[in-house]
Amino acid sequence: MNRRTFLATPAVAAAAATEAVAANDKIGVALIGCGGMGRSDLADFQKQPEVEIRALCDVYRPNAETAAKMLTGKADLYNDYRRILERKDVDAVVVATPDHWHPLIAIQACEAGKDVYVEKPISHNVREGRLMVEAARRHKRVMQVGIQQRSGAHFQRAVAAVKEGRIGKVHFAQCWNHGFSASNKGMGHPEDAPVPEGLDWDLWLGPAPKIPYNPARRNFRAFWDYAGGELTNWCVHLIDIVHWALEVDTPLTVTSSGGKWFYDDCRDCADTQEVIWEYPGNLLVRYSTLVHNSFGPNGHPGNKSFGSYGIMLQGTKGTLFIDRAGYEIIPQMEMHSEKVTQGSREAYDDLNGLGQFFTGLTMAERATTSFQHQPHVRNFVDCLKSREKPVGDIEIGHHSTATCLIGNIALRTGEKLQWDGAKEQFKNSAKANEMLRREYRKPWTLAGL
Template structure:
């Protein structure tokens, strides 16, 4: 069973990995695309064309009525490569943009996919809503709690469909696990554990600052972030480990896993948070965010623990990531490979074990969840329905993850004021909620 679980897990992890591989559409899908009338097409503009942004675009290419009409990136080499890739996939070359604001001015675009670094998400999503576009925005939705609140307000004000790229929400095995948690069969759930142990993420070696690569508009890449010399560690994938642009593993994987915990428990934001950790594995490398962290969240009737570690895979229950709902009758453990029940024993006779609840075999994942997430977004564009991971959901979990980072930065337990939507009598924590846009960029007023 463990071998089977690991196979499903390895297959599932591939779903989430940003890839530069070209999508090869089957002949029947290409034929179906040609039959779609111009009036029935949904025209997409992609902002941020590398990594996960391109993976999201690939998932949308598989939908017959989708046409990619525009691409935007600050790296000309990436932009040219993706333009060529898109032309091969759909037989039509999209327009190129180096400034997302110009792309948003294109009246032919119905919706945008935002796959830029985290510090850009709020500005681009809000501006897209203002421009009348529906939005598929990558997770975490924002880099501050203030941005989260404004993004929710913008989607509501402009009445736009916003799908957040937390594709686990479109995974039926996650949905089944949540339903089981809410069935009451586990008994009183007193503790929820969430974790990400990422052995493949290694140290980030210190390298000197340099000039940006040819064709990169570095000033545009920085946008509202503080002005700094170019350093390749802060560019492309590894931007995640620098506070100017992101929140480390706490927000990168936390929004995926803590989201399932919050959904299972129907939980709001916590009463309080305390977090401990640091750069214990690689104290002298270039990364700023902690490579090791534990955060304890206090909710009304249960506690939640988040923990992460870079460079090792030895997570809870033999899994390098997951969510465990620990109840009086048993524990449900779910990860991207599937879920299972670990029942509590009801007697002391180990020769004739009696369990407090049923023992279910491993329930595997079904795969293709990013594709399903894209389909849900397009269906909601047509019906004006609410997507499976709305901006409210994405902002909720991003806020909870930001609270963990804020507790870590302050070095103390922080308490939440539900009436004011801020921390209780804590000026430093409340300051860390705010955005500090620079270089002439302004946080929009909604």
């Protein structure tokens, strides 16, 4: 069998099992994609007492070897993920590859009877994401998305406060990633180069278009062929909390402005971007990303490793700010006037307003950080045994990813797009609908795409 042939043989299909993992069995886990995020996943999966890491896979051999050094036991090393899917002793896979590989690996893992923990964004395009949901349901697989903030206690507490009405009716939410780069050189414009030893470049590309090796391309989030910039990198995490807290998941319209305005390098994706979504219930949601200035909408100067980032929900009774470090509820202040005071004109001219006082419409609250990633992994492992849906189920991850993907489509088309969430297509743009899927490079195929 050609190593790039679609793995869908009767033998593999027959190996698919839907039974729950017995409580006293070891759960065989394989990591596919051993870069930085993959190794973070590996660290927390190893902490689960019933988990045994049985295989590691990466198209760049040094990545797999680095991950192997983290293991408390031994695991087999591969460069082709399909060899892992053939193994009957692997119950679940962690997919931490570049974004463009997530759908095919996850779907084939479901077909091979494996449960899946897949990093966000779940897909390169909207149609792939829907096919992932369908595969998980059709094969009765547990598929957890790496939207680990849902497992953080302070995120859960803050979301509960919003749902209880503590900040009132929310009509505006904003998320942002604002950073500062002292230089606009970025990745530069490197020439194509020989493929490094230990890297299978053709397999790294997979279903993406065939191009010569270039070192800049391994910064995959900056190129449309593999990802979608900060909008699909960070905003998926942020918009997911907006969806969760406000109980929405499908916008009505989207528009976006920006582009590659700061960096003078070879990237495709925007370094300066704003996206506006309109949701049912008169809700406006905004996302912005900057690299030339780190000051945030919440007034933070951005003197943190991530710069300024976070989520603000602005309601009729108060505002919630939340990020991974904690949250704060700031009451909306309501103005009152003493019975005997200056007239409104004089008070206005005084700027301070003599005889006026302000009271809060809700109670202030503040919380610090909580563990997020490890309990998210724990939730996945528990669901492998219970067969319940995890807190970051694939359907949830699909909606949060798709919302960001259509933001980039709005940017690239320059149109205000009307979104039909039920059909997952645009109502007003044939050009935009063409960008909801893409053709795979042969011989890679994905049924339904």
